[in-house]
Amino acid sequence: MFKIAKYVMYDILRSKVLIAYSLFLLLVSFSLFSMEENSSKSLISLMSVVMIIVPLVSIIFSTTYFYNAYQFIELLVAQPISRSSILLGEFLGVSVSLLTALLIGVGIPVLIYAPDSTGFVLMISGFALTLSFISLAFFSSVAMRDKAKGIGMSLMLWFYFSVIYDGLVLGILFSFNEYPLEKAVIALASFNPIDLGRIIILMKMDISALMGLTGAVYKQFFGSSFGIIYSLSIMLMWIITPLLIALRIFKKKNL
Amino acid sequence: MIRTExxxxxFGKLHVLKGIDVEFKAGQVVSVIGHNGxxxxxxxxxxxxxxxxxxxxxxxxxxxxxxDFRYRENIGYMPQIGHYPENMKIGQIFRMMKDLRKNADVLDESLMExxxxxxxxxKPMHALSGGTTQKxxxxxxxxxxxKVLILDEPTAGLDPLAAEILKTKIIEAKSKGKLVIITSHIMSEVEEMADTVMYLYEGKVNFYNSVTELKKQTGEEKVGKAIAKIMKESAHV
Structure with missing residues (x-):
């Protein structure tokens, strides 16, 4: 598994995409931090960027990488290597590469301009989102035989979680605004890793008052130590579940 | 050594294998023949x-x-069309395979040489010709x-010299008591290398016997003609 991960990383490092991604993040982070005097304001802007760019790049990069590595996988399957270690090795290799890019692109600027707990939470959210979207990418690439369909599915997943889902939640809140929705709102946030990541950061920033009653409910729940454990374990679920489903499909796949 | 039951x-509606019962033994060179598909x-x-x-x-x-996956330590497989990571170089492929499969006591690099x-x-893999990829x-x-070699159309795409080297290697493997399973459409090769012929017809084993038995049954001198005869017979049934 680790050997496979090593070759995957070796392969990714030679493609320029990852370097471009790190440089882009680095550029965005530095420019956001240098535009504002107040570092927490920049952190909010940076968060908005991270919440859109990181999942998108993670899911599309991983899906295309998986299809391009199909020949490598085909070669490995005929060798005395178990299918789980092939898939997990691929996952590990892609994950380490993308996390390193994020660490360089966002981690370094945050360390320079905002080395506080909020910056730390932003990094944790970014890492968790990267991992869960790689996991989702592996799910769609294993489920779809055709490259175009796989990338399409990945794009749809990203679009759903970053745009459609929020619209649906808003719709629900409007239609049922005469009912007590506090618990439902928390439950709804758990079904979307991007929302969850955003809430974790916002709670840390103490600006939940801006979000009205919902903010107060969030603050009460996600601000508590139980809430933190809860949100972290839900995040973990978002990383593990798609990967496990992908593993199940991959073990039975005809290559 | 290998037995199917x-x-x-x-694949979807396409019923490709319809109950295959065969046994391959060590020291055999089995030629698997059959129509495309x-x-x-x-x-x-x-x-x-x-x-x-x-x-x-x-x-x-x-x-x-x-x-299980460990049993594949005993199998060497040559695909019909080899797919390799395109941006790796030949040397890297060999180094990687040695690194990933550390089970061999003695490496056999004679073909490589x-x-x-x-x-x-x-040379990067994407710049290779089909024949070199086959090599x-x-x-x-x-x-x-x-202990087992599975070669899917091994000589297709190889130049005559390279094909001859491979054939010698296969006959040498047989003399060492290895099991070699070959699929090939080239009858002269079957004649040269195989001692057993397995004829697959529409997902079933139509004929599985030694070459001598095949010749005896059909009354033909040449393997090619004998197989053609069986193929025609099975098509009539």
Whole structure:
């Protein structure tokens, strides 16, 4: 598994995409931090960027990488290597590469301009989102035989979680605004890793008052130590579940 | 050494293997023949665990291969069309395979040397011709000194000299008591190398016997004619 991960990383490092991604993040982070005097304001802007760019790049990069590595996988399957270690090795290799890019692109600027707990939470959210979207990418690439369909599915997943889902939640809140929705709102946030990541950061920033009653409910729940454990374990679920489903499909796949 | 039991496989509506019961023994060179799409490659991929059978079992050394992967340490596989990571160089492929499969006590690099692949070690895989890719595949199949060799159309795309080197290697493997399974459409090759012929017809084993028995049954001197006769007969039934 680790050997496979090593070759995957070796392969990714030679493609320029990852370097471009790190440089882009680095550029965005530095420019956001240098535009504002107040570092927490920049952190909010940076968060908005991270919440859109990181999942998108993670899911599309991983899906295309998986299809391009199909020949490598085909070669490995005929060798005395178990299918789980092939898939997990691929996952590990892609994950380490993308996390390193994020660490360089966002981690370094945050360390320079905002080395506080909020910056730390932003990094944790970014890492968790990267991992869960790689996991989702592996799910769609294993489920779809055709490259175009796989990338399409990945794009749809990203679009759903970053745009459609929020619209649906808003719709629900409007239609049922005469009912007590506090618990439902928390439950709804758990079904979307991007929302969850955003809430974790916002709670840390103490600006939940801006979000009205919902903010107060969030603050009460996600601000508590139980809430933190809860949100972290839900995040973990978002990383593990798609990967496990992908593993199940991959073990039975005809290559 | 390898035994299949009522092996069945469908791809969607296409029923490719319809109950295959065969046994391959060490020291045999089995030639698997059949029309295009008769299930030759599917059978091979089932044995390799690349395709999972719907029904039936496969035993390698009397152990079922279901859920196992270590048995592949004893198998060297040369695919019909080798797919390799395109941006890796030949040398890197060989180094990686040695790194990933550390089970061989003695590496057999003779094919690699005879094909002079070490001179091409710096060439990337995407720049190779079909024939050179086949040479890489063949060298990799023999590299780990496996007890079983599975070669899917090994000489297709090789130049006559390279094909001759490979044939000599296959006959040498047989004399060492290895099991060699070959699919080939070239009858003269079957004649040269194989001692057993297995004829797959529409997903079933139509004929599985030694070459001498094949000649006796059909009354033909040449393997090619004998096989053609069987093929015609099966098509009439």
């Amino acid at each position: 009522r092996l069945e496989k469908s 008769s299930g030759k490659t599917t059978l091979i991929k089932c044995i390799l665990g690349m395709v999972l059978a719907d029904k039936g079992n496969i035993y390698v050394d009397e152990k079922s291969i279901a859920g 005879e094909y002079k692949l070490s001179e091409l070690f710096e 890489v595949s063949a060298s990799l199949a023999f590299l780990f000194n496996p």
